[in-house]
Amino acid sequence: MSEKQKKASAYWKENAKYLFILLSIWFIVSFGAAILFKDALDTIKIGGFKLGFWFAQQGSIYVFVILIFVYVRLMNKLDKKYNYNE
């Protein structure tokens, strides 16, 4: 494997790690908090919102937005580290 290929595969591995972490959060929030564990979370109340219901109609969407911006930051840093930025 050439130096160039080694660098590319190291970059790809780090990228895959980020994807795994971010997509796990994506899954836990939407399918977990808002669907599978909705009833349990509904016993907790914040203001007028039952927590599970809040995740389903508000919270998950906020988390999605944050996830993408975190990804953008992480990847911009990673690009710099491997000198792939332009």
Place this chain on the structure above:
Amino acid sequence: MSVQTWTYILVGVTFTLYIGIAIYSRASSTKDFYVAGGGVSPLANGMATAADWMSAASFISMAGIISFAGYDGSVYLMGWTGGYVLLALLLAPYLRKFGKFTVPDFIGDRYYSKTARIVAVICALIVSFTYVAGQMRGVGVVFSRFLQVDIDTGVIIGMVIVLFYAVLGGMKGITYTQVAQYCVLIFAFMVPAIFISIQMTGNPIPQLGMGSTLNDGSGTFLLDKLDGLSTELGFNKYTNGSKSLTDVFAITLALMVGTAGLPHVIVRFFTVKKVKDARKSAGLALLLIAILFTTAPAVSVFARTNLINTVSEKEYSNMPVWFKNWEETGLLAFDDKNADGKIQYVADKQKNELTIDNDIMVLANPEIANLPAWVIALVAAGALAAALSTAAGLLLVISASVSHDLVKKVFNPNISDKAELWVARGSATVAVVIAGYFGINPPGFVAAVVALAFGLAAASFFPAIVLGIFYKKMNKEGAISGMIVGILLMLFYMTKFKFGWFGGGTQADWWLGISPEGFGSIAMIANFIVSIVVLQFTPEPPEYVQEIVENIRIPSGAGEATGH
């Protein structure tokens, strides 16, 4: 001034604006026409993507559906936003790096096969046509209610406008028109929501108003009040659903994956300069979409509560003007079954006297809440912006699939750029006419099928693209058979349970209790499995294709989008 005068003014001004933008930024090459020249800034692309994405369904129908479905409506909220996470992380940056014009372009080149390209074109056409017909219908409904023309005339006016700027401007024209349309539609959605939130809860932010206490001095939380009203009338509690857990799970997944697989959304990420911009603009698009999507559930709560308070057990003869107006359109109907002159609005179908179309909730909401005439007119202009922007985006996918993927790549590779541009314009025109025809003569299935476009996209494109990027060894045999099995399975399930083909069936016959809307997730899994199994028995892709895959994984050197 009357609502009608205001509507004429606002619709007239916005339409003039869209046409002006289209003339100013008209396309002069195929590159302009397909990917807006490839030099769109991330913010402009984010706004355009958001307008492209938010259709008549998100603007008019979604809040209405949620207000009758309560928690069950969350599938749309999460499904239509969560897909952007998949899009941003798994697809957009790599497809931008790959740098072609269309989704079938990627499938055709990555799977080194004309067959793959043609299968992808057919999938793109099925998905886009089912979707666009619904938009034209939405345009017609808005025109008929607010401008007192009949629905057919409304559809034709919409056709002419879309035709004008999509055909003339191509992707470049529609991108900048969509930027304007985003501003119009978000303003039109937020203004009444803020007004009503202040009226009902005293909180100007609808997202918080939804969880606040009522303004009437009772100290009751709005959501508790609505739960109470719903159970009193025999409905489910608003904050609880009636769908099964499996089905909610499946529908949410199908809508998310479908969102990420819709060709008119994916193609937007070909229009930015760099890979970095593609990521950023996916984030901006979702942020801009989230403004509407987090407000919509608040609007649903306000509207449902207001509706119950206005009509339940009230004298029919005392109903406000909006009630009569909407009765005329047929979207609202009262049938005094027990002849007591009062409106009984209850869950029990035998006793219920009021039928309300979902679409009324957003359109009539400002009237129900007694907001000024200009706000009501603004909602009409916003609904038109939402429907037109989505229709234009879809028409572009249809025309590019025909002129670029079929004519140039399959039938006549030597076609000149100029001739190809004319073929693109011609096919856009034909597509508008077909879409308009379906808008005027909606075959019963249009409404049923729009939601299923997501299932079709999830079942066909998503696995092929993800495997193409993340699984270097995936070959053409695997991908093609996966796409075919996925889309056929989805078409089978949808026609069986929606149109009664193949022996039909009822809810009791659903596989694993999953509705046709949610079946896209099963068909998608089938696509993945078939692709991987077929791969085991067929040869690896050639070396140069594996190199392409390695290359698209690296963000630098994206260059410009090309068709060659």
